[in-house]
Amino acid sequence: MTSFRISFCCTNTDPEPWLAGLRTAFPQAEVEVWQPGVPPADYAVVWAPPQPFFDEQPQLKGVFNIGAGVDALTKLRLPSNAVVVRLEDAGMAVQMAEYVCQGAIRHFRDLNAYADDVRAGQWTFYKPRQRRDFPVGILGLGVLGARVAQALQHFEFPVNGWSRSPKALDGVRGFSGAAQFHDFLASSRVLVNLLPLTPETANILNRETLGRLQPGGYVINVARGAHLVDEDLLALLNSGHLGGALLDVFRTEPLPAEHPFWQHPKITITPHTSARTLRSESIAQIAAKMGAMQRGEVLTGVVDVGRGY
Ligand code: NAP
Ligand code: GLV
Numbered sequence: 001m002t003s004f005r006i007s008f009c010c011t012n013t014d015p016e017p018w019l020a021g022l023r024t025a026f027p028q029a030e031v032e033v034w035q036p037g038v039p040p041a042d043y044a045v046v047w048a049p050p051q052p053f054f055d056e057q058p059q060l061k062g063v064f065n066i067g068a069g070v071d072a073l074t075k076l077r078l079p080s081n082a083v084v085v086r087l088e089d090a091g092m093a094v095q096m097a098e099y100v101c102q103g104a105i106r107h108f109r110d111l112n113a114y115a116d117d118v119r120a121g122q123w124t125f126y127k128p129r130q131r132r133d134f135p136v137g138i139l140g141l142g143v144l145g146a147r148v149a150q151a152l153q154h155f156e157f158p159v160n161g162w163s164r165s166p167k168a169l170d171g172v173r174g175f176s177g178a179a180q181f182h183d184f185l186a187s188s189r190v191l192v193n194l195l196p197l198t199p200e201t202a203n204i205l206n207r208e209t210l211g212r213l214q215p216g217g218y219v220i221n222v223a224r225g226a227h228l229v230d231e232d233l234l235a236l237l238n239s240g241h242l243g244g245a246l247l248d249v250f251r252t253e254p255l256p257a258e259h260p261f262w263q264h265p266k267i268t269i270t271p272h273t274s275a276r277t278l279r280s281e282s283i284a285q286i287a288a289k290m291g292a293m294q295r296g297e298v299l300t301g302v303v304d305v306g307r308g309y
Contacts, residue, residue, distance in 0.1 A: 004294070007041035007057065009034040009049040010066055017279055018045065018066075025287035043290055044082075047277075048072040054079055062293050064286045066277050068092060068144065070303050071197035071224060083293065084303040088143050090285045092275035096144045096194070097151035099274040100220055103246040104152065104190050107218045108134050112244070112268070131156055135214075137188025139204070140195040140223070141167045141174070144275065148192060160187050185212035190220065197224035198308030207232035216243040222274040225250035230261070237266045248274040 006022055006029050008015055015033045022031045022045065032038060034053055043062045046053070049072075054060070060082040065073060070086050078084065106112055110126040117124045135158040138145045142163070149159050149172045159172045162184040166176040175184035185191070191213055195201045205228040210219065219242060221228050230251065236242040244266040250259075253272055261267050289299050303309060 003028050003030070004043065005029065005039065005041040006031045006043045006045060006290075007034040007038070007053075008032065008045045009053045010045065010047035011049070013047055013066070018283065021280065021283035022287065025283065026290070043293075045286060046073070049076075051076050062290060064290065065303075066282055066286070068275075069196055069224060070309065071226075074198075074303075074305055074308050078305060083299070084305055085286075085289055085299060085301050086303055087277065087282055087285060088301040089147070091278035091281040093144055093147035096222060096275040097147050099248070099270075100148045100192050100222065101151050101155060103220045103268075104134075104136055104157065104192075104218070105155065106268075107190065107244055107246075108157075132158060134158075134189050135160055135187055136190040136192060137162065137184055137213075138172075138192045138194060140193070141169060141172070142194070142196075145192075145194040148194060157190075160184055181209075182212055185209060186214070189214040189216065190218045192220045193223045193227055195223050195227060196309030197226055200308070202226050203229050205229065205233070207235060210236050211241060213242070215241060217241065218243050219245040219247075221245070222248045225253065230259075234260060234264065237264065242266075244268070246270075248272055 008018055019031050036052060040057050040059050043064065044060050045064045045066060047066045054076055058079045060079045063082045063084045065086045068087050070084060073084060108129060113126060136152050137160040138149050139162050141149065141161040145161065146169055149161055149169055152159050153171045160175060161167060161169060161172045162175045162181065164177060167174050193205060205219065205221065210232065219233065233245060237245065246268045247261060248270045249272055255261060255269065261269055292299055
């Protein structure tokens with residue numbers, strides 16, 4: 001393979017192990033961290049790069065995002081001929097499945113209430129609840145949503161799924177498009193958000209939509225903070241319509257110290273950690289796709305930038 005250049009521009013990421021992995025995969029390539037003024041590259045490996053990165057590199061052929069969500073890219077002006085490729089699973093799907101299952105199970109089994117009681121020195125029992133009364137609705141049945149749907153079924157929860165186009169997944173009651181959105185919400189008590197953040201899905205978790213969930217609903221947001229209208233969630237928790245929420249993602253990260261989510265008794269937060277990018281799996285996937293692109297082969301995981309995911 002002829003020589004080519006890879007530019008690395010990932011915020012909050014130690015570059016050295018990534019550079020080493022990419023150099024091992026492509027010994028003939030020049031791989032370096034982007035700084036203003038470095039020679040233009042053929043391919044980019046990025047996470048939330050600044051606009052000047054793309055402004056200096058209109059010649060890029062491929063932009064490889066080291067995460068599944070590309071909302072930090074689609075808001076930028078991208079080189080017109082670059083193919084944008086996102087991670088597909090790369091070890092994230094199993095992490096997401098375990099995170100969502102533990103959240104749904106903690107809620108269903110009253111484990112947070114048991115933990116509070118034990119801390120207070122109380123030996124109490126709660127009435128067992130019926131699994132059939134806890135249908136879980138998954139917003140987004142893509143790579144991660146489909147895996148989560150499969151995992152929840154192992155615990156015998158009824159599972160609903162909502163996607164843009166109709167999907168037939170084993171054991172999942174499928175809903176699609178705007179026309180079936182309200183039926184999907186009314187059929188769900190636990191709501192898991194695994195949608196990409198796009199102009200169509202921003203603020204989708206709001207007073208009107210969450211108000212349609214079955215009473216005592218539980219919200220698990222593992223996609224993006226801008227899907228959720230924070231004050232609407234708080235209002236529905238405080239009114240008692242919602243029973244709780246598990247939030248991994250926030251409009252501003254880190255979550256500001258004064259934000260009410262930190263202290264709310266019905267909210268559990270984690271610091272955007274439900275499905276982490278795993279370096280070696282991700283380098284292997286990116287290297288395989290970069291190689292395929294070099295050979296002119298068709299890739300999966302190519303982002304439709306106009307659609308936003
Ligand atoms: P994906 O494979 O692209 O799946 C996206 C799903 O959302 C698809 O089923 C798609 O429907 C559906 N969708 C998109 N727009 C829609 C709309 N307007 N109406 C209804 N359905 C719509 O994405 P993924 O790999 O599963 O990742 C999903 C998201 O998870 C990422 O975008 C990212 O924000 C988030 N994420 C979070 C973490 C974390 O640590 N918290 C880690 C990784 C990813 P179609 O199937 O019909 O296209
Ligand atoms: C993480 O949030 C990702 O999109 O991979």
